[in-house]
Amino acid sequence: MTRTREHRSKPPLRKPEKPFYFNTSEHLLRIGREQAGTLSQLLQALRECPDDSIFQHTLRTLQEHHFIRHGFSNDFAHWSLSACNEPVLAEQLASVDVHEFTTIEGLRQRMIGTVEEFLQQRPLSADRPAHEPFYFCASTIVVLPTPFAPDSLPGFIDGLRRVSVHSIHHHFIEARLRLKRMSNDFSQWIEEEVGAQDAALAIERIDIYTNTMEGVRQRIARITEQLLN
C-alpha cells in the first residue's frame, strides 16, 4: 500500500528535451511625470501612470529589497505609512500579493480599489499633505543571457546556485507576467521537461513575502535536489 502511494507520488523523471536557459533582466530606472503629495493624488496617479510604473513600485521593489524579510512589500504601502502616517492603508496595500496577478492591469486595479475603499471610509485623509511626495518611476528592462543553459536536473541545480538573484527574480517573479499564468519559469520547466508535477507545485507555493530572493533560491534548490534522491 505504502509502496503504491510512493510510486504514484514519484513518477519516473524524464530527461529534459529542452535546456533551461537561465536569463537575467537588468533595469534602467526612469523618473516618471506623476507625483503625489496626498492620497487623492496617489489615487489619480495610480489610474494614469504607465504600466511600467506599477511594475516598478510593486514587483521591482520585491527585488530591490530582496535581502529584507520585514517591512512593506511595495512602495505604495511604504509611502502610506512613512509619508502619510496611515498604517491601516499601508497594511492593506502591503497585503496585495503580486503572486495573484498575471497582468499589470489586474494589479493596478487592485491597488486603485484598495486606496478608493480606504478614502471612502476616511475622506479626511484624502487631501492631507504627505511629509514627502511620492515620485513615480518606471523601468526599462533589458533581458540578458547567462552562461548557464543546463539540460539536466543536476545542471539546473548548479546553474540555480550560480546565477544572480536578479535571474531568480526574472524567472520566478516577472515570469508570471510574461507567461500570463499562475506559474513561473522554474515550475514550468520542471513540470514540462522533467515531469515532476509535485516539485513544480512546491516551487510555485514558495512564499515570496517571507523569503528573501536568496531564500527563494535555496528553497528551489532543496526541492529539486530532493528529486534526485
Place this chain on the structure above:
Amino acid sequence: MKSPQSRTATQDRPPGASAGPQLSAAAAGPPEESPAAVASRAPERPLPSSVLTPPAPSPPPHLDDYQNIIGQAQVDALRFLARELKGKTLKMVNSTAVGGGVAEMLNRLVPLISELGVNAHWDVITGGNDFFEVTKAFHNALHGSPYEFTQNAKDIFLMYNEQNRARMQFDEDLVVIHDPQPLALVCARGKSPARWVWRCHIDLSHPHAQLWEFLRPFVEQYDAAIFSSQSFARQLPITQYLFYPSIDPLSEKNKDLDESVVQKVCDEFGIDRSRPIVTQVSRFDRLKDPVGVVQAYKLAKKYVDCQLVLAGGGASDDPEGAAVLQEVKETAGNDPDIIILDLPPWCAIEINAIQRASTLVIQKSLREGFGLTVTEALWKGKPTIAGAVGGIPNQIIHKLTGTLVHSVEGCAFQIRYLLTHPEFAKRIGANGHEHVKENFLITTNVKRWLLLFRVLSEAGPANK
C-alpha cells in the same frame, strides 16, 4: 559637488603648510581639569606625519578585482551588456580633472567602461577664473540660493562654452555632459547621429527661476537627463533617468583594512576602541549640523557611555568652515570624549579606519545632495543614523537599513537605542551593506551606463 574654486584652493595648499591639518581635542583645557580627564583626552598635537602629505595614487582596479565583492554572475552580466557596445565610442565631459566627486567618479568609471570594450574618453573643459566664478554662482543659485543673474554672467558662460565647443571634437556615439558648466556644448551636436545626455549631479528641485529659464533650453536639446534622486529632477520634455551616485569598494576610503591598520589609526588619534564610538564624517559645514551632533551626543550620554568622533575637513581653507569648527568646539566644551579631527582631503585610509572602528555612524545633515558618507558607512555594515534629507532616504529605509531622524532629540534617542540594542543595530547594519551592494557601488553604475548606451542606441537615429 564642490565648486572648482574650492577644489583648487585645497589642491594648491602645500602639503603640511600651516593652514593644514590639525588635530584638536574639543576641550581647550580649563585650569581646574582633573588629571584623569587630561590623561584620557586626545592630546593637542600635530597629526601623525603619515597624513601630512598625500599618498601616491594607487592604480585603478580591473573588473575582475570586483568579482569577490559582487560575484561572478554580476561580472558576467556586465560583460554580456557590453558585448553589443564593443567598439562604440563614448565621451564624458566635465569641468575639472582632479578634486570633487565627479572627477573622482570618472577616474574610476572611464577605465572600467573601457575595459569592457567601449572606447571611452574623458575630456575636461577649460575656462578662466571669471568662468568658474560664474559657474560657482550658478551652482549655488541652482541649489536655491539668492542670485543676481546678469547679462555679463550669461555672456561669460556662453563665451567659454563656445570656446570649448570650437576646440573639442564630438565624433562619439554617446556624449555625456556633466553638470551645468559645459551644458551649452550641446549646441555642437548639429545633425550628428550621436546621442547626447546631460548628467546633472546637483539638486534642481528649487532652482533660481531666471537662471533655470536660461539653462532649460540647453537641457531640452539633449536626448536624456540623469539625476541622482527623483526629488532633484524637473519636469522636462526629455526622458529623465535615475542614477544613484556610487562608491568604489576598492578605493582607499572603502576597501577592507587589516585590523592592525584600524587600531593604529585609532591609537594615533586617541580613540579608545574598548568603548562605544559614535562618528560623523563630514566637512565643518552648518548644513551637516555638527553642532546638532554634539548636542545629540550630550543628550544620549546621560544614558549611555560613548565617545564622539567628528572627522572632517574644510576648516583650514574655508573661513566659514573655521567658524563652524569653533562653534563645534564651544558646544563640545570640556568633554574629553569628544574628538574633533580637521583632516586634509587625502586622509582616505584614516577616514576608512575611523568608520570601521565606529560603533555607530551619524550623518545628521540638514540639507544634503546624495550623502555619500552615508553610503560609505552602510557599506562598512555600520548602523547609521541620518537626517531624512536629500538623497539619504534613498539609502536609509527607516528601521531596515538604518534610522532616519529629523531633530537633535530624535538623533539622541537613536544613539541610545542602537547602543543598547546591539542585535538590532547589527541587523540594520547588515541590511545597509546589502542595500549598498545592490544599488550604490561603482559596478552598478557601470551597468547603468551600459544599459543607457544600449537603450539609446536601440532607439533609432537621433532626431534633435
